[in-house]
Amino acid sequence: MRVLVSVRDADEARALQAAGVDYIDLKEPAAGALGGLPTAEIVRLVGLLRAAAGPSRGAAVPPAPPPVPRISATIGDWPAQALEIVLAQAEAVAACGVDLVKIGVRPDPGPAAVALLEALAGRARQWQAAGGPGLVPVLVADAGVPWTVLDAALAPGRLTAWAALMLDTEDKRGGSLLQRCGEAALRETVAAVRSAAAGQAVPELGLAGALGLDDLPRLRAIGPAYAGFRSAVCAGERAGPLCPQRLRALLAALRPAVAA
Template sequence: MQVLVSVNSVAEAQLVLSAGVPLIDLKDTSHGALAALTLDLSTAIVDTVHQYRQQSAATGIVISATVGDHCEAVDELMHMITSRLQIGVEVIKLPETIWADPGYQPLIATLLGQGLKLIAVLNPASLLADELPARVQWLAQQHYWGVMVDTTQKAKALVDIVPFAALADFVQAAKSVQLFVGLAGGLSLAHIELLAGLQPDYLGFRSGLCEGEQRAQALLPERVRELISRVSEIC
């Protein structure tokens, strides 16, 4: 099991890289759930990751980015995605408000057909719906690279919103169709052992690594290091 950490600055990227975090997620953590960082800041962070790769010969580091909680038009979504691919982002995360909208699906299908790695982000409520297995299978048929669940409101942790059995069913459904599956949403260090038992491909963190567990605050180095230490012991 790997860990994903959302970063919003070059300094945070340097911190998580030095700690050994393999999945680096670019996100504006000041508002929204999947708000996009500016292109200039995203470029600076991607360049930092590339430099680290060259200097350390590190392999297995993946850069992902969000493109916003909503989009006004197909052209806007196309720009948000392609502009980030051009600077070196490797995986794009799409919220359910976008990937499940029929208006965006022709564009998304084209991008998937070109081999773009997309992660479909589900809302917690979707994990409780009867049609979840069918939706996960549809994502696999469309050639999505991965699927994850993340909370939109960070006041409560994912484990306090979705029953453990539903999380287990989600992970199993995704793995049965070879989707790279992740769990995220207000997770803290205390949740690692519990969720690792479900064997997701990764757990996503932000607020639980920040001062006061407030995602808009900076990452705390000691918590990032403890995260990697705990995961290494378990996995």
């Protein structure tokens, strides 16, 4: 199970890259679950991370550069009805050089969510054809797994448009994703994503939403491709600064063989 951690600034991004985190997710936690950073800041952070992963110069035996992470960025919290704004924000973030663009999809009202997914699938295919970033619908699951929206995302005409799918929560104080959805429903979600492929490339499924160290055994049993964290690596509120000690503890728990 790979790990995604959300960061808001250069110091946090460098710490994650040095630690070898698989996905570095650029967002502003103080602005909501999918709070977006200014596009100029996204461009700056992407440049810093790409440069740090390049070859070192000026040393007889240069140290190994930190690994190149997959970089994602959010577009901000927008309702499904704000379709034109969502698409414009998606294009702006896609132009920042990230690998993945994350876009929230709320379950209510259902028709608006399905219309948003249809529009996003079209945009995702355009990006694929142009060699652009992948698009990741983030299905909001505060009230449990949004089955209607998930079915719409997995429809044959849309499935291959996505680089990945995520389930996440908006209200981080209302319990973790595991508490909101239950382990059985999340196992069913993983199985649904895998079975929908029918021989096609399967979009990876990630789980996030106030997840903590105590959730790791159940997450492994559920089997998502990756899990996302922010609250677990902050000393206080998720809008506060990242805590290096908590980050090390999380990675040690996820990768005991490496830590040993």
